[in-house]
Amino acid sequence: MKTAKYLLIVATLCFGQSHAMEGVFDRSAEAAHYIEQINSTPSQEAMIEVLKPIYISGIGDEQLAKTLGDRLLKDLPKIDTSRTSSQYGAWMVKVLASTGSEYAGEVITEVSKRTSVRRVLIACDDKLHQIDWERRKNEIMASRVNFNEGDDMKIAQLMNLLKDPDFTYKQNAAYRMSWDKILDARLMEEIARQVQVFADKNGVSYNKGEIVAMSHFVKMLGYSGNVGYRPLLVAVSKSKADQIVIGQTNAAIRKLK
Numbered sequence: 001m002k003t004a005k006y007l008l009i010v011a012t013l014c015f016g017q018s019h020a021m022e023g024v025f026d027r028s029a030e031a032a033h034y035i036e037q038i039n040s041t042p043s044q045e046a047m048i049e050v051l052k053p054i055y056i057s058g059i060g061d062e063q064l065a066k067t068l069g070d071r072l073l074k075d076l077p078k079i080d081t082s083r084t085s086s087q088y089g090a091w092m093v094k095v096l097a098s099t100g101s102e103y104a105g106e107v108i109t110e111v112s113k114r115t116s117v118r119r120v121l122i123a124c125d126d127k128l129h130q131i132d133w134e135r136r137k138n139e140i141m142a143s144r145v146n147f148n149e150g151d152d153m154k155i156a157q158l159m160n161l162l163k164d165p166d167f168t169y170k171q172n173a174a175y176r177m178s179w180d181k182i183l184d185a186r187l188m189e190e191i192a193r194q195v196q197v198f199a200d201k202n203g204v205s206y207n208k209g210e211i212v213a214m215s216h217f218v219k220m221l222g223y224s225g226n227v228g229y230r231p232l233l234v235a236v237s238k239s240k241a242d243q244i245v246i247g248q249t250n251a252a253i254r255k256l257k
Contacts, residue, residue: 023143023144023145024142024143024144025142025143025144025147025153025157027057027059027061027142028061030057030059031059031061031063031064034050034053034054034057034059034064035063035064035067037050038050038067038068038071039067039071044075044078044079044084044085044088045084045088047088047091047092048084048087048088048091051091051092051094051095052091054068054095054098055091055094055095055098056176056179056180058098058137058138058141058142058157059099059138060099060100060101060134060135060138060139060142061099062099062101062103064099065096065099065101065103065104066101066103068092068095068096068099068104069096069101069103069104069106069107071092072089072092072093072096072107072111073107073110073111075088075089075092076089076111076114076115079115079117079120080117081117081118081119085117086117086118086119086120087119089115089117089119089120089123090119090120090122090123093108093111093120093123093124093127094123094127096108096127097127097128097130097131097134098134098138099134099138100131100132100134100135100136100137100138101131101135102131104131105128105131108124108127108128108131109124109128111124112124112125112128133168136169137161137169137172140160140161140164140169141157141160141161142157143160144156145160146159146160146163152184154180154182155182155184155186155187158173158176158177158182158184158187159173159186159187159190161173161176162174162187162190162191162194163190166209167207167209167210167212167213168209170194170213170216170217171209171212171213171216173187174191174213174216174217174219174220175216177220178216178219178220178223183220183223183224183225188220188221188224188226191217191220191221192221192229192232194213194214194217195214195217195218195221195232195236196232198210198214198217198236198241199232199235199236199239202239202240202241203236203239203240203241203242203245204239204240204241205241205242211241211242211244211245212244214236214241214245215242215244215245215247215248216248218233218236218245218248218249218252219248219251219252221233221252222248222251222252222253222254222255222256223252223255225255225256226256227256229252229256230253230256233249233252233253233256234253236249237249237250237253
């Protein structure tokens, strides 16, 4: 009986772990690809191009963070005030922080003590305060809650960010959509839905995060080229919304003429 009970417990634990894994995207192969690129790219200039897609990937892989941190510490004595070198150093700090790793915080703290390059110091000061935010962002993006088989993983990740109650993650989704010129129908419908909610309350908001998010959202509706969004934008333009939102809304309306 004890053996049977033990096997039942093990089976239950294994099922729970398996079920948990099904709830997140497996991005180990993608992380391994980035790690290989970091290890095989010698020049600072070429590394900047390697770092950019990692920055917006939303991967919180610990080995990736370790590889980035080790590379940054190794290269630190060679990072100077020249344009390319200081840009490389700042990008390394930003991308390392984007992993949300505790190790990232340790390395960036060390870098801030050892460098005198102003551009890198500014990046350190800025990103040290954002590591916890980055960690949660990666957790949000990792979820498969808005993913159906056959979907594009990136679209599901952006939907996760758009639907999160924290407006800073909504802003981040819009930024990513703009960066990659993504105008997926599902994402645009979600943006329009949230803008409609905003319009229904006459654009009144005392939340700075919401105001910034809505300014990004109406901008995306304008970029869509879909004239069907024009009545919604007109409603926002006539609301009591903050002038930042009104300005972006009017610009979006002009794009849809």
